[in-house]
Amino acid sequence: METYAVLMLSSFIAALISGAAGFGGALLLLPVLTLYAGAEFTVPVLTITQLIGNLSRMTFGLNQIEWKKVFLFSITAVPLSALGAFGFSVLSKNMVTKGIGAVLILLVVLKYFGILKFKPNDKTLVFGGAITGLLSGLIGSAGPIGAAVFLSFGLPPVAYIASEAATATAMHIVKILIYGKLVNLPPNTINLGLLMGLAMIFGTYAANRFIRNMKKEVFQKYVAFLLCVVGVYMLIYPGT
Numbered sequence: 290m291e292t293y294a295v296l297m298l299s300s301f302i303a304a305l306i307s308g309a310a311g312f313g314g315a316l317l318l319l320p321v322l323t324l325y326a327g328a329e330f331t332v333p334v335l336t337i338t339q340l341i342g343n344l345s346r347m348t349f350g351l352n353q354i355e356w357k358k359v360f361l362f363s364i365t366a367v368p369l370s371a372l373g374a375f376g377f378s379v380l381s382k383n384m385v386t387k388g389i390g391a392v393l394i395l396l397v398v399l400k401y402f403g404i405l406k407f408k409p410n411d412k413t414l415v416f417g418g419a420i421t422g423l424l425s426g427l428i429g430s431a432g433p434i435g436a437a438v439f440l441s442f443g444l445p446p447v448a449y450i451a452s453e454a455a456t457a458t459a460m461h462i463v464k465i466l467i468y469g470k471l472v473n474l475p476p477n478t479i480n481l482g483l484l485m486g487l488a489m490i491f492g493t494y495a496a497n498r499f500i501r502n503m504k505k506e507v508f509q510k511y512v513a514f515l516l517c518v519v520g521v522y523m524l525i526y527p528g529t
Contacts, residue, residue, distance in 0.1 A: 292325050293484060300485040304342055304492025307432070314489070315339050315432055326478060332377050332428065333468040334482040340461035341486025343454040345493040350451025355444060359455045361414040362438065366422035370460040371467055373426020378471035390524035392428050394517055409442040418456070425460050426467070432457075 299321045307314025315335060322331040347354065380388070398404075417438035424431035432453075439453045468474065 293481065296321065296325055296481065296485055297488040300338060300342075300488035301492040301495075304345075304489040305496045307342070307346075307493075307496075314342065314492075318485075319428070326481065329472075330474065330478045332374075333465075333472050333474055334478050334485070336461050336464045336468060337479065337482025338485040338489060340458060340465065341483070342489030342493060343457040343461065345490040346454035347451055347458060349493065349497050350447040350454075353445065353448040353451055354455050355442075355448055355452045356455075358414055358439070358442065359452055359459075361411055362418040362421075362435070362456045363459050364418060365415050366418035366425070366435075366456055367459050367463050369419050369422035370426040371463050373423045373428075374464045374467035375471065376427050378468070387524055388428055390521065392424065392431075394521065394524075413438055413441060421456075422460055425457075426464055 299318060303314035303317045306317065318335055318338065319331060322335055326334055417434060421431040421435040421438070424434070435453050435456060436449075439449050442449075444452065
């Protein structure tokens with residue numbers, strides 16, 4: 290019961306952050322899930338959770354989704370997310386954990402030094418989709434990369450968040466199909482993903498009502514610090 294409570298509360302907070310900043314929710318859930326569910330089930334459970342969370346973000350901004358941009362991004366993101374999901378299914382637990390830690394740190398560093406900046410054109414959508422899809426399938430999320438791509442187009446906040454969520458939803462559907470075939474998920478882990486997804490719906494709703502008026506920079510600095518800390522921890526203690 291304690292595990293469910295902690296993970297649902299974490300999901301609610303993660304949805305608050307991702308709903309306001311456009312990314313960061315999934316990456317915050319990675320270390321918590323690794324601790325409570327184990328590395329071998331972290332990415333599949335996170336995928337179920339994120340599918341529900343992103344569907345809610347799509348719903349709240351459905352009339353502002355930039356469908357052409359979503360399509361171009363998804364052309365490469367969806368198939369490469371399937372490839373990444375297959376890679377996850379054959380890698381060892383320690384390798385997956387170390388990979389999660391390394392990518393957490395890498396994404397924060399890239400964001401901090403402004404490397405995650407893209408020119409707003411169709412090639413950026415296709416190339417960014419490829420990188421995002423592969424990493425999403427392999428470690429569960431590559432939100433900062435996908436967010437940077439869509440932010441480069443100067444979209445209004447709701448359009449940016451909903452459009453990015455639409456691409457994530459497509460990837461998560463494909464990954465769930467792959468994980469279902471290649472990863473033997475116990476029923477309790479599936480239920481856990483569904484409950485966490487429910488908590489994310491409430492978190493997304495709260496973000497849309499209350500968090501939009503707060504400065505995104507405050508959230509992003511906090512997320513960056515936390516991701517670096519947990520990333521280092523997971524590199525040093527991959528078996529935890």
